[in-house]
Amino acid sequence: MFSIEQLQAFVATVEAGSFSAAARSLSKAQSVISQHIINLEIDCNATLFERTGRYPQLTDAGKQLLPQAKAVLNQHQRLTNSALALNEKTPTEITIALDEGIPFKTIASIISKLQSKYPYVSLEFLSASSHDIIDMLNSEKPITGIIFSELNIPSYLDYECIGSVKFDLYVAKSHPLAGIRCENMDGLRLHRQLLLRSRNTQTSSFQLKISPEIWYADNYFVLLELAIQGNGWCLLPNHVAVDAVQSGELVKLPLEFEEMGWLANVDVLQHQQHSNQEVFKVLRNLLRNFLKI
């Protein structure tokens, strides 16, 4: 019978690259990992690692088994989180961490419905970048995160998509780009781009460096201000730009080329340990059914 320890040793070896490294990552002796893998191989009647070179290489059999092993460990982790949840009381305070690029206004209407159902809980709102929010969610506090979809969400988080936010390109009315129609991306490369730094990773298909000259800011409202003052063009959520557009300070860039589907999906995230709490189920249900971001 495959034990959890064996599977952990197996997966850790693949992830760490060697038995020794796996032992370190699991805080066990190297001989323990070695023995686990050998036993696993005996149980499977198959070699899982090629041990010729310095680092063990997964065999085909190992590659076949790996996703199954990971699935068991994931499920096991989920069980552990559920067990922790058994000892929790309904929280007295709910914290919602919101990516800065997501309009708070639409969230607020949902919250009032939640409040009427759970009048005793107090609410707290935080703004942060999507990455920082993911980090926050690993704390003791039961935080609900609302962020732009990121590719790599840790396995201990539950998430679901609840909508999307439309982005467009904006420049100041006085900016040279404002008058002309760009037929392709190249037109943008001739002018300075204003870009969000905190989410400037490979995970987001947004926030791409297009122009060779870039100014960075770490939040959308600074970008907005920079754009208004004519410092460059900028990809902004429409709700951030709408006021400046109405007042005539900013214009949406008229584009000929495809808009690349500049719709950013919005996810609600929660630690598995808290996600089954009644109040959070209700919250997510409200977000899912009544929110049109």
Add this chain to the structure above:
Amino acid sequence: MFSIEQLQAFVATVEAGSFSAAARSLSKAQSVISQHIINLEIDCNATLFERTGRYPQLTDAGKQLLPQAKAVLNQHQRLTNSALALNEKTPTEITIALDEGIPFKTIASIISKLQSKYPYVSLEFLSASSHDIIDMLNSEKPITGIIFSELNIPSYLDYECIGSVKFDLYVAKSHPLAGIRCENMDGLRLHRQLLLRSRNTQTSSFQLKISPEIWYADNYFVLLELAIQGNGWCLLPNHVAVDAVQSGELVKLPLEFEEMGWLANVDVLQHQQHSNQEVFKVLRNLLRNFLKI
């Protein structure tokens, strides 16, 4: 850390109704189960069973944990099956077990494509009732089952829906029902119904007893013959009835009332131990993409 043994003890207790019964079902001593449950409760810091009465009752905490525990065991089972699969060679013979109500003609065209890709494998076809097919799938032989969707498919089987079969009500042209339009079910109750016995369980929404007088048969072609000879009305897959309708022996019952969506979903089933074999992936892919049942 939750061990597989603890979880098995927990789930077995819920399913068997008592620690002792669980011990018997797992072929272990009763004290072992008792100890596992106690340890599980210590790990969770929560009572999982109410032990006041004769039989232990799941507490709320237990109810919360149960689905997670089952999920881990399911995943573990799947891993075990995958491990078994590592030692299998590509089969030299493929057996496809088909529910009698599913048209073979459409399957045959798929099979020829498979044959061209794997010319060396020999093929075998079996007809049986959906229930019998499910039993067959638990054998050593890697059998592919194609059956009407049933509610309770054992957890060791992989399945997916690949289409549906249309059913209609048929009677002989000479039958009294043939002339009149039934406005509701009651009209049917006045005449003998011809019904399939082998699938006459609670699992299928088809094969309902409607008339008080019923004749049974264990396959569709006997039912067809009985219907042709004017012995009653009958719910048949259209492809079974089509010839008799064309020759004028049988007519489709004109119904006023809703057709209850008499579309039976068709699933392809396979034991997890074999489902990852290349040849079966190809087979299922053919069924999924090219089959219009």
Add this chain to the structure above:
DNA sequence: AGCTAGTATCGGCAAAAGCGATATGTTTAG
């Protein structure tokens, strides 16, 4: 009251998990 079917606990055994030490193999840098 007595029977039956259940649970908890104890002592003991065997298997398994873990550790550290050591022998040995593979790279890489000097």
Add this chain to the structure above:
DNA sequence: CTAAACATATCGCTTTTGCCGATACTAGCT
């Protein structure tokens, strides 16, 4: 080519865990 650095396998040993059987106790039924 050699030595240093890093890797794996194996051995003996201790600790923990899984399991058993025996026993005491409890709930429910007749």
